[in-house]
Amino acid sequence: MGRTHRSRQRRAPKSITHPADHELHSLHVLYGQLNGLGWRNETQLSALHFPQTRRGLCSKRQGFRAGDELIRLPADCLISISTLESDEKFKALFNKDLFNKDERLSFQALVACYLMHQQHLHDTSKQSAFSAYLDTLPRSYTMPYFCIKSELQCLPEALLERIVAQHRQLSENYQIIKSLVGTQQCECCGLLYCEDIWTLADYKHAYFTVNSRSVYLNPRLLKAERSHFQSLLSGNTNLALAPFLDLFNHSDSVQTTAELQLSKSGKGHDYVLVMEAAAKPELQPYEQLFISYGALPNLKLLTDYGFYLERNTHDFFEFSLADIEHFIAQNRKTSSQTYHRNIFKFIREHNLYDQMFVHIDDGCSHNLRVVLHLIFKQQAYFPNILNQIAFGDAVQFVDVQPELSFLVAHKISEYRDYVKALNQLSQLTESGAVARDYLLECVRYLRDFESVHCQSSE
Numbered sequence: 494m495g496r497t498h499r500s501r502q503r504r505a506p507k508s509i510t511h512p513a514d515h516e517l518h519s520l521h522v523l524y525g526q527l528n529g530l531g532w533r534n535e536t537q538l539s540a541l542h543f544p545q546t547r548r549g550l551c552s553k554r555q556g557f558r559a560g561d562e563l564i565r566l567p568a569d570c571l572i573s574i575s576t577l578e579s580d581e582k583f584k585a586l587f588n589k590d591l592f593n594k595d596e597r598l599s600f601q602a603l604v605a606c607y608l609m610h611q612q613h614l615h616d617t618s619k620q621s622a623f624s625a626y627l628d629t630l631p632r633s634y635t636m637p638y639f640c641i642k643s644e645l646q647c648l649p650e651a652l653l654e655r656i657v658a659q660h661r662q663l664s665e666n667y668q669i670i671k672s673l674v675g676t677q678q679c680e681c682c683g684l685l686y687c688e689d690i691w692t693l694a695d696y697k698h699a700y701f702t703v704n705s706r707s708v709y710l711n712p713r714l715l716k717a718e719r720s721h722f723q724s725l726l727s728g729n730t731n732l733a734l735a736p737f738l739d740l741f742n743h744s745d746s747v748q749t750t751a752e753l754q755l756s757k758s759g760k761g762h763d764y765v766l767v768m769e770a771a772a773k774p775e776l777q778p779y780e781q782l783f784i785s786y787g788a789l790p791n792l793k794l795l796t797d798y799g800f801y802l803e804r805n806t807h808d809f810f811e812f813s814l815a816d817i818e819h820f821i822a823q824n825r826k827t828s829s830q831t832y833h834r835n836i837f838k839f840i841r842e843h844n845l846y847d848q849m850f851v852h853i854d855d856g857c858s859h860n861l862r863v864v865l866h867l868i869f870k871q872q873a874y875f876p877n878i879l880n881q882i883a884f885g886d887a888v889q890f891v892d893v894q895p896e897l898s899f900l901v902a903h904k905i906s907e908y909r910d911y912v913k914a915l916n917q918l919s920q921l922t923e924s925g926a927v928a929r930d931y932l933l934e935c936v937r938y939l940r941d942f943e944s945v946h947c948q949s950s951e
């Protein structure tokens with residue numbers, strides 16, 4: 494049990510509830526299966542529903558301090574490249590003769606196929622080795638990708654850009670999958686792949702399952718005969734699905750480490766999560782146990798995981814060059830001025846539009862300051878002078894505070910309009926509601942930034 498601390502049995506606070514019966518049953522079966530694979534649940538974790546995050550994990554009996562192990566899951570419980578490589582039926586679906594070096598698949602897409610494969614086995618014959626795990630997966634997701642058209646029309650460019658990129662990535666990979674397995678029929682039910690089974694809707698669900706639930710894994714530590722899929726895959730295979738372990742929710746106030754360690758018995762490996770630091774010195778039984786998915790800002794949490802954190806310590810707010818152009822066009826004072834196109838060309842050519850953000854503690858990023866200075870403060874437009882200004886001594890920048898304040902105020906008003914437009918829709922999907930609340934959090938962040946950094950403009 495390591496340094497984990499036993500506490501006297503406590504009662505669950507009223508706000509924490511047990512999962513519904515069917516979910517409880519699936520979890521129970523999953524415990525049994527993982528136990529059969531060597532998982533001992535030494536930290537006595539239970540899945541419960543918490544008010545803020547819904548389903549998450551806690552221990553009903555033990556307290557946790559920094560340095561304690563949260564979970565030790567045998568590597569045999571993971572769905573990794575070794576699982577796929579050792580599944581002959583799955584491999585048989587992917588005929589090596591059809592692999593094309595110009596049309597490779599991401600490993601994430603291949604794991605999504607594996608989930609669809611197992612789901613189909615489960616649905617048709619209850620033959621999947623992962624039935625219990627599949628039953629514990631969410632039925633739907635709340636990423637803005639799943640917003641309906643009327644909601645998408647009320648979202649800002651920054652979000653739409655990411656959704657479009659996700660659509661592109663998903664459909665490119667799905668086309669490749671179709672070209673590999675699309676003409677085949679399932680040998681157990683005769684249905685056609687990518688038409689009747691493995692539909693685009695199934696693929697989207699599986700893709701976001703992998704996106705939001707996989708863990709990082711160094712596959713070299715596992716004995717994987719990486720042969721069949723090697724020439725099909727475009728990138729590395731360093732992710733895995735981790736049944737039960739993937740019930741940990743994320744917090745920005747904890748630090749956790751994850752690594753494959755030789756198991757205590759010396760046979761095989763365990764995937765071990767350790768709580769390195771938490772918001773308080775000791776977590777009591779029934780307190781939700783969080784892990785860190787990384788130092789992620791809210792935009793990333795929203796688009797990849799379908800949630801955001803209030804007052805996320807890793808948050809910042811990014812601007813695009815188009816934001817500055819809109820602001821110029823809509824502001825009476827700035828719209829009447831002329832801006833030499835060389836300046837915008839220079840900014841684009843030197844990628845200065847990258848990393849233009851504001852941060853509540855650090856203020857305005859270097860690139861945002863340079864760009865505001867180049868556009869609004871300096872008269873010359875010859876490349877050599879622009880070079881000297883952009884990459885020379887920062888102290889020579891003229892104060893861009895008024896322009897920064899206008900830009901922030903402009904963004905607040907724009908985001909409020911998006912929120913208003915979403916609220917005017919007769920009904921919001923869950924994705925739409927989460928996106929709306931995220932926009933409100935952005936407004937709160939920018940208002941806080943304004944009150945700390947833009948006082949002079951008010």
Ligand SMILES: C[S@@+](CC[C@H](N)C(=O)[O-])C[C@H]1O[C@@H](n2cnc3c(N)ncnc32)[C@H](O)[C@@H]1O
Nearest residue numbers: 546548549705706739740741742743798799800
């Ligand atoms: C790895 S799963 C964690 C378990 C998940 N809550 C479940 O019941 O299956 C990641 C998903 O959990 C949710 N999640 C994680 N951390 C969260 C948090 N702090 N607040 C709200 N939802 C969170 C998001 O939906 C995310 O996509």
